Amino acid sequence: MRIELLKREMLKSNVDGYLISNINNVFYFTGFMDISDATLSLIIPLDGEPTLLVPPLSYTAAKDNALNCLVNVISTKDKIIDKIVQKIKLNNLKNIEFDTLSTSMYMGLIKKFKDVKITLNQKRIWNLRRVKDSQEISFLRKASELADIGIEAGIQAIKAGVKEYEIAAEAEYAMRLHGSEGIAFDTIIASGPRSAYPHGVCSNRVINKGEFVILDLGAVSSGYRSDITRTVVVGTPTRKQKKMLEIVSRAHKKALECIHENINAYEVDASARDVLKSEGYGKEFLHGLGHGVGLDIHEPPTLSSSSEDVLKKGNIVTVEPGMYIVGFGGVRIEDLVLVHENYGERLTQAAYYL
Ligand SMILES: [Mn+2]
Structure with a gap:
């Protein structure tokens, strides 16, 4: 066919x-x-x-x-x-x-x-x-469930004194144990100042109390990939950290709410970017809002300010606004979203931990 x-x-x-x-x-x-x-x-x-x-x-x-x-x-x-x-x-x-x-x-x-x-x-x-059929959607749902399992296992393993790669190991082990065919891409565990690197990969850095930790990972099911990011604070967040988390999750929610068939991808990007801009953090949102996901981790359509894509029913895209303050730390919240006629459905569903 x-x-x-x-x-x-x-x-x-x-x-x-x-x-x-x-x-x-x-x-x-x-x-x-x-x-x-x-x-x-x-x-x-x-x-x-x-x-x-x-x-x-x-x-x-x-x-x-x-x-x-x-x-x-x-x-x-x-x-x-x-x-x-x-x-x-x-x-x-x-x-x-x-x-x-x-x-x-x-x-x-x-x-x-x-x-x-x-x-x-x-x-x-x-x-x-770029338009997924029902079989592909079911594989992407499964991959998303596995990513939720991975992110929860990773977050549970976070405490002061633990190394970044140990968190990655826990997350990847949990996904593998539940049937993931592998990792969708190199797991990112970026703590403290390293969380300001949007592509922070994973190091042997020891995580300290009071720091941001970004976990960005994905699973694979029947060849199809998933992508999720959560940001947590080790212990109680400061007022500044709380504010950053609040702004990024508001941007994330805004973008999710405007997703439906036939919307221009740049408009979805703008909806999240406007939230950060209005708080004075426009420049700290260093990347596009999201990308398609399927057999590859980065596929069309692209959600960015320069994108010419229009969202269609059956597209599966990430929504991942972020804010990166060099030397201090960063926040990113990402979900995989299925485009329906009138709404966007979150396929990854792990809690935000706000
Ligand atoms: Mn992504």
């Missing part, structure tokens, strides 16, 4: 072949997931059967699991590019699009063909992937 939808789009632009090398795109169209750095290629001719080319080590798994395509093995002495060239000739393709290719592969292909147009067009696949 997804391949048919892609073909329908290809037909509109007179594209007669599509070449897919991104493993998540391969999974999206065939249901076969390989290791993240696998070299494989799915060739979809407009007329004809799609073929998945895989290395010998992936062959059995691909043969057992890949749907809607033939599976061909690339023997160790063959090069994948030669196989692709062979398929292009066999199907007499003249106008091919691709999602991603290494530079050497791209150069190799255009050198081989003088009369074949080979164009990068990721948009065609993102237009499909």
Whole structure:
């Protein structure tokens, strides 16, 4: 079905072949997931059967699991590019699009063909992937439940004297134990002044009483990822910390309330940004409000002031306003949100701890 939808789009632009090398795109169209750095290629001719080319080590798994395509093995002495060239000739393709290719592969292909147009067009696949079907939504719900479990385990483990990576370990262990296939991205546990780094990763820093701790993490379920952030204070927050938490959660709530189908993504961003601006913290909100999530942790649509995206039913996006005061600390609150016709539904639901 997804391949048919892609073909329908290809037909509109007179594209007669599509070449897919991104493993998540391969999974999206065939249901076969390989290791993240696998070299494989799915060739979809407009007329004809799609073929998945895989290395010998992936062959059995691909043969057992890949749907809607033939599976061909690339023997160790063959090069994948030669196989692709062979398929292009066999199907007499003249106008091919691709999602991603290494530079050497791209150069190799255009050198081989003088009369074949080979164009990068990721948009065609993102237009499909950005709208989640009911099966994808159920996987994203499961991944979100696991993220809630992770964030709760992480928050429970926080106390003065504990190291950041120990919190990450507790959170990741809890998610894994409940069925997560891995972590959606490198877990961020950023404490004290480090919480002012929006991408603070995780260090061996010892957490102290009275500090902010940002926990930003996600789980994976059936290939689909989740993303949640909570900020807590170790012990009783000061008046300044309380105020920062209050402003960011108000911005978060504002953005959530304005989500519905057909709203411009920049308007959702502005709704949260206006709250921070009106409190004099506009400059401290260093990043866009959010991003789409699915098989990848960062996908379209993008929620930012320069975004040209319009939200559609079935989009799944993060809402993550933040405030970062260098040398002092930061606050970020993030939930994964499913766009419905008239509202946004929070898929991650862990408490805010305000
Ligand atoms: Mn995020």
